[in-house]
Amino acid sequence: MENNRKIIDTSGALILAASSVVGGKEFEGPLGSLFDFHDPSDRFGQKTFERSEGEMQRLVLASAMTKLGVGASDIDALFAGDLMNQCVSSAYGLLEYDIPYFGLYGACSTAAEGLMLASILVSRGISDLAAAVTSSHNSAAERQYRNPIEYGGQRTPTAQWTVTGAGAFVVGRKGDALAEIADVFPGIVVEKGVTDAANMGAAMAPAAADTLLNYFELSGTSPSDYDIIISGDLGREGVTILGELLATSGVDASGKLDDCGLMIYDLEAQDVHAGGSGCGCSASVLAASILPKLKRGELRNILFYGTGAMMSPSSLKQGLAIPAVAHLLHLKAYGGAK
């Protein structure tokens, strides 16, 4: 039986520009000074948190295009999505840009999913410039998925903190790139019976393990071939479980695993329990910290993957376990960094 899992060659697809924005809590974290924009109030001049999230998307796409010296009319494909019901942060936030629009829903894997599709279209000459944008907002996500923040509900130790943030990326074939997307590897949806919505790390770790183990096998590589292997928002619980799942399969990833959700906050000082989460977590950290390190040559060959928990508040109330997916990008330093 032929294997339907394939690594998709996207060599030649370059991340030419990226921009990030975060809220107040993220600005106070260890990476605070690296983000392009922040608003201590998390409001971004808007009357509702949902509109604030959309405004973050508008802002980072404008900023990424400005960095590259291009306008919306130069970009021929836009991949976007978010955590809000019906992905309204993307639909409304990006409304002013008349760019062919591909709406995505990949939960917290959306940054990786968007970059995966953008790099496929660009590397094969279908798009000249494609953009990927995503976001999350703590106050908007909390009231939709759990309770309004005013409720002050207590959080369990495995709970993660939804990042207020957004990231935008422009992918093309020519220019002074931040990094090359060498190849991409889409994940399958995995559900291993975890029903605790306050333990996303446990729900998503099996999908992460599935994607990584298949990628290592198909590529003939192992963790030691990469400078680092970074997840989007597995958090402390998820990274620990992932390490154990990989070890059980005979893959030693010790010292190689890191997570955007662990990088964006000081977990103890900022009282965020197991770390950051949300579409905006991996997007903002990739744009603000990881890509600049690839550009400077401090990282040269990495795996970056986003994990998404695909449940809804309704599916949880109906007693269903949490399905998850993990999409992977193989990123390499490019050009001057060589």
Add this chain to the structure above:
Amino acid sequence: MENNRKIIDTSGALILAASSVVGGKEFEGPLGSLFDFHDPSDRFGQKTFERSEGEMQRLVLASAMTKLGVGASDIDALFAGDLMNQCVSSAYGLLEYDIPYFGLYGACSTAAEGLMLASILVSRGISDLAAAVTSSHNSAAERQYRNPIEYGGQRTPTAQWTVTGAGAFVVGRKGDALAEIADVFPGIVVEKGVTDAANMGAAMAPAAADTLLNYFELSGTSPSDYDIIISGDLGREGVTILGELLATSGVDASGKLDDCGLMIYDLEAQDVHAGGSGCGCSASVLAASILPKLKRGELRNILFYGTGAMMSPSSLKQGLAIPAVAHLLHLKAYGGAK
């Protein structure tokens, strides 16, 4: 300034198999006998309407694969999405298939969006076989977007009836095809100030006009070049407005426009007001009626496009107008039908 709107050549991408399922009301409509499956109870053996919708997705993908004589391990990309919050019908319904999963959110444009991406990947040799699946369920959609059906709220004349149905498509390069996807044209998000959630046709018609007018201009064609131009679910109101918008721009489409939402029900006898809607409307009608007509050569050269209204119940309550998008497929008869 270069135009960022491009028709994407997907020639060689063939729809090799399709399957459809509907509920009781759709089975009683004019196309009833054409659908592969139906359940008069709309339940499909499940305890919740959300699970019923997922089960329809599982069923049609299984059926489409069976028609083609392939299994999940032969398909290397799955594009899926639906109207439920966080697209849970797709995530749960398709969970048993270990196929690389690309989650989409395009509201009722999802069938077209999925086929667009599947045909791009297949035509460029990235995928060998790719599938696109989507669904909607009247009872699940009504209670999420408006009120539970038990509430018995009165409906306005412009309101549409969410179709209980699903469609699945398998796209490849070799075989006895139902039709060829000659080229595709992604739409931009358009919002013209319509705030009435009971008038989706008016909200979506401007996006449909934008996509069609740009497509005619870029392709150097006009409505008379096509046997028919079929929308997913503009309904009676939307098709009328679209005709007027095209006429205002000097494009005569009289006698050429039709709509899956007008085809699936007897509007008067079945009391569905302006017609059918929902992701499952265009997907089930394309699979059950339109593709077989292309296969038999009764249609030879058509435009099929899906329109999606990208609002959420929250965005409407917050007073925002409804943004919409229209994605277009250019379908041609293939092989034996020539």
